[in-house]
Amino acid sequence: MTGSDPLRLYRTVRLIRRFEERAIELVRAGQIVGGIHPYLGQEGIAAGVCAALDREDLVTGTHRGHGHVLAKGADPARMLAELCGRVTGLNRGRGGSMHAADFGVGVLGANAIVGAAGAILTGAVWERRRRGADIVGVTFFGDGAVNEGMLLEAFNLAALWRVPVLFVCENNGYATTMPVEGAVAGTIAGRAAAFGMPAVAVDGQDPEAVREVTAAAVARMRAGGGPELVEARTYRFDAHHTFEHQVRLDYRPPEEVAEGRSRDPVDIAGARLDPAVRAEVDAAVEAELDAAVEYALAGPHPDPATALDHLYASGLTARTGGG
Amino acid sequence: MPRLSYRRALTRALADEMARDESVVVLGEDIRVAAANVTTGLLKKFGPERVRDTPLSEQAFTSFATGAALAGARPVVEFQIPSLLFLVFEQIVNHAHKFPLMTGGQCAVPVTYVVPGSGSRTGWAGQHSDHPYALFAHVGVTTVVPATPADAYGLLVSAIRCDDPVVVFAPAGALDLRADVTDLTPVPLGRGIVRRPGADVTVVAVGHLVHDALAVAEELAGQASVEVFDPRTLYPFDWDGLFESVSRTGRLVVVDDGNRSCGIAGEIIATVVERVRLAAPPRRVTRPDGAVLPFAPALDRAVQPGRDQLTAAIQLTLKDG
Numbered sequence: 001m002t003g004s005d006p007l008r009l010y011r012t013v014r015l016i017r018r019f020e021e022r023a024i025e026l027v028r029a030g031q032i033v034g035g036i037h038p039y040l041g042q043e044g045i046a047a048g049v050c051a052a053l054d055r056e057d058l059v060t061g062t063h064r065g066h067g068h069v070l071a072k073g074a075d076p077a078r079m080l081a082e083l084c085g086r087v088t089g090l091n092r093g094r095g096g097s098m099h100a101a102d103f104g105v106g107v108l109g110a111n112a113i114v115g116a117a118g119a120i121l122t123g124a125v126w127e128r129r130r131r132g133a134d135i136v137g138v139t140f141f142g143d144g145a146v147n148e149g150m151l152l153e154a155f156n157l158a159a160l161w162r163v164p165v166l167f168v169c170e171n172n173g174y175a176t177t178m179p180v181e182g183a184v185a186g187t188i189a190g191r192a193a194a195f196g197m198p199a200v201a202v203d204g205q206d207p208e209a210v211r212e213v214t215a216a217a218v219a220r221m222r223a224g225g226g227p228e229l230v231e232a233r234t235y236r237f238d239a240h241h242t243f244e245h246q247v248r249l250d251y252r253p254p255e256e257v258a259e260g261r262s263r264d265p266v267d268i269a270g271a272r273l274d275p276a277v278r279a280e281v282d283a284a285v286e287a288e289l290d291a292a293v294e295y296a297l298a299g300p301h302p303d304p305a306t307a308l309d310h311l312y313a314s315g316l317t318a319r320t321g322g323g
Numbered sequence: 324m325p326r327l328s329y330r331r332a333l334t335r336a337l338a339d340e341m342a343r344d345e346s347v348v349v350l351g352e353d354i355r356v357a358a359a360n361v362t363t364g365l366l367k368k369f370g371p372e373r374v375r376d377t378p379l380s381e382q383a384f385t386s387f388a389t390g391a392a393l394a395g396a397r398p399v400v401e402f403q404i405p406s407l408l409f410l411v412f413e414q415i416v417n418h419a420h421k422f423p424l425m426t427g428g429q430c431a432v433p434v435t436y437v438v439p440g441s442g443s444r445t446g447w448a449g450q451h452s453d454h455p456y457a458l459f460a461h462v463g464v465t466t467v468v469p470a471t472p473a474d475a476y477g478l479l480v481s482a483i484r485c486d487d488p489v490v491v492f493a494p495a496g497a498l499d500l501r502a503d504v505t506d507l508t509p510v511p512l513g514r515g516i517v518r519r520p521g522a523d524v525t526v527v528a529v530g531h532l533v534h535d536a537l538a539v540a541e542e543l544a545g546q547a548s549v550e551v552f553d554p555r556t557l558y559p560f561d562w563d564g565l566f567e568s569v570s571r572t573g574r575l576v577v578v579d580d581g582n583r584s585c586g587i588a589g590e591i592i593a594t595v596v597e598r599v600r601l602a603a604p605p606r607r608v609t610r611p612d613g614a615v616l617p618f619a620p621a622l623d624r625a626v627q628p629g630r631d632q633l634t635a636a637i638q639l640t641l642k643d644g
Contacts, residue, residue: 058394092427099425108393109426113417119383120418123390123398130372131395150414153383160378310424311463313431313486316513316559318463 003215005051009207010269010278012047014285016067017266019076020238022289023066023083027242031297032083036097039067041205041237044265045170046071048210049138049230052218058106058124058137060117062170063098064236065110068140073105077292086299093302094310114175115141115148122158122165122227129164136164136221138214144175146188152195155227159195164221166214167192167229170204172236173260177251192229204232205263208272235260327504329497332472333361333439335507336479337399341369344397347483348373350384351401359403361439361493381407385414385436392432393422397483400434405441405492406453416462419488431486437479441468441492442531442580443616443623452616452623454580456492456529457587460558465489465512467556470533472502474555477510485512494580496531515561517568521550524574524640527565527591528553532578532628539633547641557587562594569595573602574644576636578628583609603644606636 020040026032039046046067050059053072061068069079074090082089082100089095090102101109108124111117118139125137145151146169158165169188173180192199198220202213210232217228237260239245270278308318327335341347354362355376366374377384381402388398402408408415419432442454459466465487469475475493482489489512518533519540526549528536533553540549552568554561569575575595579588588607596605608628616623 090427091425091429094427095425101426101429103393103426103429108390108430109422111418113413116386116414116418119386119414120390120393122383123387123392123396124394125390126387127391127394127396150382150386153380154386156378157380157383157387161375308424310426310428313423313428313433314465316465316487318559 004208004211006208006269006272007277007281009047009051009211010273011281011285012051012071013043013207013265013269014281015076015288016043016046016070018285018289019070019080020066022293023080024242026084026293032097033085034096035242036066036083037064037241038238039064041261041265042170042172042234043067044207044269045168045204045210045232045234046140048207049168049214051211052214053138054135055105056133057135058108058121058128060108060121060139061110062140062142063110063112064142065100066097069100069102069107069110072107074102074107076288077295080292080296081299084296084299085301086296087302088295088299115145115151117141118151118154118167119157122154122163125165126161126163134222136166136218138166138168140168140170142175143169143171143173143180143184143188144178146191147183152191155191155195155197158227159197162226164225165227166217166221167227169229169231170234171231172234174236174240174251176240177249188231189229197227197229199229199231201231201233204234205265205268207265207269235263237261325504326501327472329472329475329493329500330360330439332476332504333437333479333493334363336476336483337362337365338368340480340483341365341373346395346397347399348375348391348396349399349401350375350377350388352377352379352403354401359401359439362401381410382414385411386418388434389414389419389422389432392434393430397433398435399483400436402436402438403440404451405438405455406450408438408455408490412458415464415488420462420464432488433486434488435479435482435491436488437491437493439493440495440498442494442496443627444495445620445623446618448618449615454492454494456490456557457581457585459490460587460590461585463558465556466492466558467512468492468494468530469555470497470530470553472500473504473507474510476507478512478555480509481512484509492530494531510555513556513559513561515552515554515556515564517550518553519549519551521548521572523547523549523572524576524637525550525552525565525568525572526633526637527575527577529557529579529587532580535630535633536578539630539637543634543637547637549637560591565591565595566598569599569601574640575601575605576633576640577605577607578633579607579609580628581609582614583612603640606640608632608636
C-alpha cells in the first residue's frame, strides 16, 4: 500500500480518460467491433481504489471495466489490442471489452453479468489466503448490481466467513437507463449494514478521497477485519454503451448531464499538480497511447481455425459444427 | 472381497483425493453432518476449512468455488437436490465453463459438482426429481453418470483431477447399489464400457438404467443377443466405443432418464446414424417431452423409462429392417 501520490493518481486518471477516448475513436473507425461501455467520468474510482492495493491483491471488474484493468496495472497496449480482437491482446482476442483479464496483475476479469463477480472474487481471495498469501480483494460493481440476489448472497458469504473483500459500488445514478430512485428500495449502504459490513460513501470524482477510504478499509482488512463496502458516487459522462452514439436515448436531462460533467476527476486530480508537471504527464500518456494504438492495430487477427482454442483447460477438443 | 456401496464409493473418492491433494476442498449444504450420506467423516478428518458447510446460497457458493478454483483450489460442490442445478446453471455455464476461453487460456476452473440422488427418489415430486444431464452436455460441460460403485469412485476421482468443470450425476436409482470391488482406481473420463457383449442390438443405457438394460438383456437372452453399452461420460462421449459396438450389431436402442426433446438419446442416435449404416431404424426410451414428475408413485414411475418400454423398443428394432 502506498500513501498519497497525486502524480500517480493523476497519471492513472488521465491514462484511463484518454484510453477511453481513443477506444471510442477506434469504435467509430470500425476497429473495435461490438462497441464499448465507456468509463468516462468514473476514472477516479478505479484509480483511487487500485492506488491502495498491492500487485498481488485481486480485483474483478464490470462490463464498464477498462478502468479497473488499467488501474490495476495491465499494459494499455495489450488491453487495446484485446479490444481490437487481436492475438496480441490480453486475452488473445477471445474476451474483448467486457471480459478483459490479466491474471498476472491480479485482474480476474471484467465480468459482463451484473453482480456475478462478487462471489467469484470472494472465493479467489479465500483460497489465496488459505494458501498463506496476505492479500485482499476488490470487486467493482454498479448501482444496478445491488438488486441482484447473487451479489447479496456474496455479501453474506464474505461477511459470514470474514473474507477480506472490499465491495466497491460505483453509483453513477443509472443502471443502463434506470435511475437509482426507480430501482433501489432502501439504500446501498443499508444493504451492507444488513450483513454487518461497515459501509462508507465517498465522492467518486475525487481519486484522492477514494484512495483514502480504500486505504483505510484495506488496512482494517489486512489487520484481520472482514469485508467492507464503499459506495463511490459518480457520474457517467458518456453513453451507457457506444450504441447510444447512434441511437440517442432520452433518460438524462441535459442540465443533469452538464452538472455531472462539471465535476471531472481529471481536473480534480490535475489541479493538485503543478501545470508544467501536468503537461508532462499528459504528453507522456499521449505518447504511450500513440504506441498502444499502433501496437493494437499491428497485431495479427486470430486464425479462425483456432476459434475453440482454450475452451478446455484439460486439453479436451470439442467436435466441430460442420457436416 | 470388500462390498462397497455406491454412496461409500463417493465418500472414499472424496476422502482419498482430499488426503492426496491439499487443494481439494468440499462445499455444500449440511455436508458437516453428511445429510446426503456422502461426506461422512470428512469434517472430522479434514476440518472445517476444507469441509465448508454453506448457507442456502447456491449461486454464491457455486461461484465461490469458481473463484477458489481460479486461485488454485480443486473444489467439490455437493448439491443435495438435482433441480438446484437449474438455480446455478448460470454460475456454472456462464462463468466456470467460459472463463478459460474468454481469458484466452489464462486460467483453469477445476470444479466438480456432485449430485448424490439425481433423478427420481420416488415421492419427492416435481421440484426434486429432475435428471438434467443433457443440459450440461449441450453446453459442453463434462458430464458423468456413473452406474456402479466402482465407477462412482473412479469417475469422481477423475472429475476432481480434471482441469475443467465436471458435473457428476449420481442417480438416486443407483445410490443403494452394493458391489464387490477389488480395485478402486480412477476411471478415465470420456470412456464407455460394454457391460454385456451381444451380437444383435446395442442398447445404450445411462446411469442407473444400465442395470435395467442388463436385466432386460438377460430376460431376452433366449430371443436375442443384446449388447449393453454404458457410456459413463455423456460429454465428452465415447463415440469411437459406441461406433465399434453398433458397427457389429447394426441396431441401436437408447434408454435415457432425460426428457425426450433435445435429450442425450436424440444426440446419441443422431451421431450414430451420421456415421453408421444401421440395419433398422434406431429407437429411444426416455421420459416424455417436458416431463414434470408427478407426486403419486404410480405417476412418478409412469414417466420414467421402464423395462417394459425398453423390451418393446428392442423387439421392434429387431423386427424392423
